[in-house]
Amino acid sequence: MIEAVGLTKRYGDKTAVYNLSFQVRPGAVTGFLGPNGSGKSTTMRMILGLDNPTSGTVTIGGYPYRRLPNAARQVGALLDAKAVHGGRSARNHLLSLAQLSGIPARRVDEVLGVVGLQDVAKRRSKGFSLGMGQRLGIAAALLGDPQVLLFDEPVNGLDPEGILWVRNLMKSLAAEGRTVFVSSHLMSEMALTADHLIVIGRGQLLSDMSVKDFISANSADFARVRTPQTEPQLREKLAGALSAAGGHVLPEQDGALRVTGLALPQISDIAHDTDVRLWELSPHQASLEEAYMRMTQGAVDYRSTTDQKAGLQQPLPPGATPPMPVPGQGQPGWYAPPPPQHGYAPPQPAQPYGTGYGAPVAPPAPNGANPYAQAPAPSATPQPPAASPVPPAAPPAPASPAQPAAPVPAAAPSPASDAPQGQAAAAPASLAKAPVSDAAPTTQPEDAR
Structure with missing residues (x-):
C-alpha cells in the first residue's frame, strides 16, 4: 500500500504539491488524474524517492522507498519510457537491470514475451517507435515481479491493440492483489480500467473516491x-x-x-x-x-485563447488611407508581390501600363530601384520633361567674386509635355537616359486579339 501524509513539495517560490494525503490500496487499479502542472509527476517522483518532500511523508508498505530492502524486487515503475541507453538492445537493457537487482536472466526473456518484444529483443532501442519504447518500459517495471506498480501514461503511443493489452494487464495485476497506481489523461481509458480515482489540482487533493461515486458526485x-x-x-x-x-x-x-x-x-x-x-x-x-x-474546471493553469488575427496586422500611420482591395485576391493562383522596403506607400491611381492581358509592359526599373513602386500621381500643372542626354562638357571657369552668376533661364516646355500623362512626362530622371517611345502601340500580340 502507498500512503502519503501531508506531502508538500516546493521549488523556490513555486509550490508543486501542498498538504497532499491519500492511500493507494492493493487489489484495485487506482487512477491518478489532474490537469497539466497539477503535481502528478512530482508526487510520483517523491513516492519513488527521486525527489525529497519539503514536508510530509510518503511510504510504501510502511517504509520510505529508500529504506526498502532490494526495492526493485518490491516496486516497479514506468515514469519515462525514453530513459533507455539507445545503443543497447532491448534484451541487454533488461539484463543490466536484472543483474543490478539480483534477478535471474531467464526473467528477462519472460517479460520480453509478456510485452510482445521477443522478436526485436536484439535490436537497439534507439530504433524503437514510441509504442515499442512504452512496451520496453513496462517490461522493466515487471522485471522484479513487484507487488507495487506505478505507471505514468502507460498507453502513450500505443495502438488500439496495445491499449487493450495494457488495460487487461492492469486489471490482471490488480486481481492478483497487487497495488497498481496509474496516471493518465485519457478519461475514456480510465473509465474502463480504474476502480478508484485520486484527483488533484494545483498540487491539492480534489477527490478520492470510486469511479462510480466520482461520476455521480460531479454530474x-x-x-x-x-x-x-x-x-x-x-x-x-x-x-x-x-x-x-x-x-x-x-x-x-x-x-x-x-x-x-x-x-x-x-x-x-x-x-x-x-x-x-x-x-x-x-x-x-x-x-x-x-x-x-x-x-x-477551476484548477486548470493553461487555457487557450481565441486566435486574434487582427492583432498581427500593423496599424497604418496617422492620416494614411487603408489600401484598396486587390482584384482576385484570395483566388487560386493569386500572387502577392513583396511589399516595398521603404515603409508604407499610399495607393496611387492606375497607370497606363494597365494590368490586362496583352497590355504594354512597363520599362524595367533601374538598378537599386523598387520594381513594385508606383509612379507619382499626375498633377494639374504640366511638369517639364526630362532633359535630353548631352555629352559631358568641360567644367566652367570659376566666376569672378565681383560679378554674381547670371540666372539660368528655365527651359521652355517641349512638345513632349503634351504627351499622355504618366508616360514620358512622368518618367523619372533615371529613365531619361534610355529613349522611350511616346506613341502607344497600335497593335496587340496576336494571341490577345
Missing part, C-alpha cells in the same frame, strides 16, 4: 423521455403530470424531455396513469470526462 443524472411526435398534446400532458409529481422537466431540441428528480419506474407509472405512450425512456449518466472537466 447531474437525468432521464430522457420521448413521446410520439405526431401527437404533441401527449408531450404537454406528460410534462404537466411529471411536474405535478415533483419532477423537473426541460425540453430538448429534438422534442424529447429531460426529467430529473424522478426515478425511471416512477416516470413509467406516471405515463401509464396519464395514458401517454412512450417512445423512449432511458437513463443518462455523464461520462468520466464530463465529470472530470466539471471537477477540475
